[in-house]
Amino acid sequence: MGTTTSRRGFLQQTATTSVLFSIGYQALASEEEPRLKKSLIGNPDRATLEAHKAAGFHGIESNVWDIDPEEAAQAKAIADSLGMKIHSVMRGWTNFNNPDPEVVRKDIESVKRALRAAAAYGADAVLLVPCRIGGMKIPEPWEFDIQFDEKTGHVRRVVDGDNTPYQDYIKAHNESVDASRKAVEQLIPEAEKCGVLITLENVWNNLWVKPAIFAHFVASFQNRWVQAYYDIGNHVRYALPEEWLQALGSLIKKLHIKDFLLNPDGRGGKFVPIREGSVNWPKVRKLIDEIGYTGWLTIEGSGELSLEERSKRLDLIIAGK
Numbered sequence: 302m303g304t305t306t307s308r309r310g311f312l313q314q315t316a317t318t319s320v321l322f323s324i325g326y327q328a329l330a331s332e333e334e335p336r337l338k339k340s341l342i343g344n345p346d347r348a349t350l351e352a353h354k355a356a357g358f359h360g361i362e363s364n365v366w367d368i369d370p371e372e373a374a375q376a377k378a379i380a381d382s383l384g385m386k387i388h389s390v391m392r393g394w395t396n397f398n399n400p401d402p403e404v405v406r407k408d409i410e411s412v413k414r415a416l417r418a419a420a421a422y423g424a425d426a427v428l429l430v431p432c433r434i435g436g437m438k439i440p441e442p443w444e445f446d447i448q449f450d451e452k453t454g455h456v457r458r459v460v461d462g463d464n465t466p467y468q469d470y471i472k473a474h475n476e477s478v479d480a481s482r483k484a485v486e487q488l489i490p491e492a493e494k495c496g497v498l499i500t501l502e503n504v505w506n507n508l509w510v511k512p513a514i515f516a517h518f519v520a521s522f523q524n525r526w527v528q529a530y531y532d533i534g535n536h537v538r539y540a541l542p543e544e545w546l547q548a549l550g551s552l553i554k555k556l557h558i559k560d561f562l563l564n565p566d567g568r569g570g571k572f573v574p575i576r577e578g579s580v581n582w583p584k585v586r587k588l589i590d591e592i593g594y595t596g597w598l599t600i601e602g603s604g605e606l607s608l609e610e611r612s613k614r615l616d617l618i619i620a621g622k
Contacts, residue, residue, distance in 0.1 A: 335359070337589070338388075339615050340599040341608070345376045345387050345422070353385070356608035357616070360386035362599045363422055366415035373421035380423070387422040388597050389500070389530075389555055390415055397484035398432040398477040409484055412499075413491045420495040426555055427492075428530045429499055431481035433506030437469040442538040443568050447511045454478045454518055470507075477508055478518065485527060492526040500530035500555050510539045512548030519552050528552055532601065533580060534559030538570060542580055546588040553594055557601045558615060574603040576614050586621040 338359040343349045345363045353361055361380070363373075380387050392415040395408040415427045446461040455475040458464045464471065485499060492499050501519055509515035519529045529552040533542045538561065546553070560578030563570040576582060598619070600611050 336595045337619050338386075338597050339612060339619075340388060340597050341611070342391060342599060342601055345380060347379050347383075350380055350383050350385050352608060354383050357612040358385075358608075360388045360597065362389045362391055362428075362597075363387050363418075363424065364391045366390045366392045366418050366427070367411070368418050370417050370421035373418045377421065377423045387424050389424050389426040389428060389599070390419040390422060391428045393428065394430045394433065394504075394506075395484070396432055398434070398473075398480040405480070405484060409487055412488055416488070416491050416495045416497045416499075419497045424497065426498040426500045426528075426530070428502055428555070429485075430502050430504050430506060431485065431508075432477050433508065434470070434473040434477055435507055437473060438466050439470050439507055440467060441568070442510070445510055445539065447514055449514050449517065451517065454482075454514070454521055456514070474508060481518075482521070485522065489522075489524055489526050497526075498554055499527050501527065502530040502532060502535075502557075504532065504535055510536065512540055512545045515545075516548040516550075516552060519549070528554040530555040530557070532557035532559055533585060534561045534572065534575075534578065534602075537561040537563060537579055538568075542585050543588055546585065546592055550592045553592065555596065556589070556594065556598050558598050558618065559601050559603075572602060574606050574614075575600065575611070576617065582618050583621050586618060 339357065340360045340362055341353055341358055342362045342364050343353070344365050345361050350361060363376070377387060392412055395412065396404050397408060399405055412427065412429060419427050440460050444460050447459055448457045449455060450457060455478060456471050459467050459471060485501070488499055503509045503515055509518055519527065529549050531545060531549055531553045533556060535557070536545060558575055560573050560575045560580050561570055562573045562578040570579070598615060600615060603611050606614070
């Protein structure tokens, strides 16, 4: 009996120790895994991946989307061997509001191809800009005062006061909302099949220029496969990044890091290297935590800086400086 009891005790102690060691190891692994990972955009070939890794980045956003899955899988193997991650694919602009159905069909098929490439890369998202409009009278960025229909997402007004000069813009905007929704809904089954998010971004395309209406558009799909890709510098001329982060909140699944320097009067400006513009990075960093965002911070632009300098500046942003 004494031997049996001793053996049982030993086994129990061993099992307990094993569980505690496992928990401790997992906690350590969790601590070592950064909550915010650093990335750049580029072609995920070996030379690029090696250069990015040497500069301190954890992964890459592929700007090569028109690629066979077999080739994408080869790039993934290279990234894996280097301890790097191809975390997303930049598909970019499409023409979902084009009046020619064949143009729309081809763009939808191209996004499906990008989704399949992303799956083969091991990426979890494709960046998609549904469409853009222009060629008519549009309010200046500081003039926008948008009201929209919560049910349809259609714009009712774009400025305070007389909206007559902007009727063509309002019409084009609302048609683009409908066309984009129709196209993205056709893409959802492919996204689900691939296990890859469609992350919508609006990039100087004269659409959804204020946080509330863009958040409404993304949320209106009510589908886990349609989320937001927010570029911190792209819409500084329309609203502070803090407003965008608060409005989009948990819809944000990817973040681009970019900076924009407003003119002294706050109207207009230009893109500049990160940490040299009007973005209040300590405030932005705090809000990133508050909305519960974890994952990738991908620098877009700042190409006048070396890889090492971009990495260093992103470290400062992550540190809240």
